[in-house]
Amino acid sequence: MALNRLFANLSITSTYICRQRIHTCTVSFASKPNIIKPRPGFGKAYRRIVHFPEEYTVKPLEVTNLAGRDPITGRVVAKGIGGGIKHKYHWIAWVRDGPKEGPPQEEKVIQVMEDGCRTSNIALVAVGDKLKYILATENMKAGDILKTSRDLPRIPVRANEGDAYVLGALPFGTIVHCIEKDPGHGGLYIHAAGTYGTILRKQEDRVIVQMPSKRLFSFDQHCMAVVGRLSNIEHGNTPIGSPQRNRWLGNRPRSGLWKRKDGRHGRKIRPPKPVKEIAHNTKSKIPAIQMTMHP
Numbered sequence: 001m002a003l004n005r006l007f008a009n010l011s012i013t014s015t016y017i018c019r020q021r022i023h024t025c026t027v028s029f030a031s032k033p034n035i036i037k038p039r040p041g042f043g044k045a046y047r048r049i050v051h052f053p054e055e056y057t058v059k060p061l062e063v064t065n066l067a068g069r070d071p072i073t074g075r076v077v078a079k080g081i082g083g084g085i086k087h088k089y090h091w092i093a094w095v096r097d098g099p100k101e102g103p104p105q106e107e108k109v110i111q112v113m114e115d116g117c118r119t120s121n122i123a124l125v126a127v128g129d130k131l132k133y134i135l136a137t138e139n140m141k142a143g144d145i146l147k148t149s150r151d152l153p154r155i156p157v158r159a160n161e162g163d164a165y166v167l168g169a170l171p172f173g174t175i176v177h178c179i180e181k182d183p184g185h186g187g188l189y190i191h192a193a194g195t196y197g198t199i200l201r202k203q204e205d206r207v208i209v210q211m212p213s214k215r216l217f218s219f220d221q222h223c224m225a226v227v228g229r230l231s232n233i234e235h236g237n238t239p240i241g242s243p244q245r246n247r248w249l250g251n252r253p254r255s256g257l258w259k260r261k262d263g264r265h266g267r268k269i270r271p272p273k274p275v276k277e278i279a280h281n282t283k284s285k286i287p288a289i290q291m292t293m294h295p
Helices: 002-031 243-248
Strands: 048-050 063-065 105-113 122-127 130-135 145-148 164-166 175-177 187-189 197-203 206-210 216-220 224-227
Touching: 145 164, 187 224, 197 216
Parallel strands: none
Antiparallel strands: 048 063, 105 122, 105 145, 122 130, 164 224, 175 197, 175 224, 197 206, 206 216
């Protein structure tokens, strides 16, 4: 009888464990569907859609303002976006390409202007018989001559503000922006107003750059970078000043109903720490051990 009861208990326990596992698996699969996450840097934009033509142009491009809505479903995704002044979009030529040997290519700055779709100013530059937009540096002005080269010389070059060279051609301590991730793919890093990176050192064929976040990134020495600090330095220090100007910037206000944050992420009320006693150590010292050569 005792053995039968033992086997009955074991069968009940195993059935319960199996059901629990099945239930847990069912819940986990139902609550976590197979979602393909987007790659970093290629997310959706819910503020505006820019209608790019097939070929590059300096003509201001048409923009469709989304006001925080999904462009396909039309539902509100980002509640903090809405309104704002309607701006045209200026297409930036991110690739600063130059000769790989010989003298650098010269470019002339035609005009420096503000752009409503980005924080830093932009500059209209003439290269031969073509025009293009680039990000303006701190002291860039109309009439400046910029140099661009992909040559990697044996001795570092003395570059001026706005010049574009490969990272391996610039000396240590140079401040740069618009750094390429891969050679020839265009400037991807450091676009915000007033930001810059600093070239610290080299490791074989890699160049270590300190980013605006103080993190250290290692780039290929053939990646292009533009010398200097980006323009519109006071962008982060300028107060908005009024709620109406905040609406001009495209920021939709909240409901205005104040509510204390509660739940697991709310305010934590923890007991005070115990009293730490600060006193002089009165313990006697351990006597020194004298060792002799005799047993």
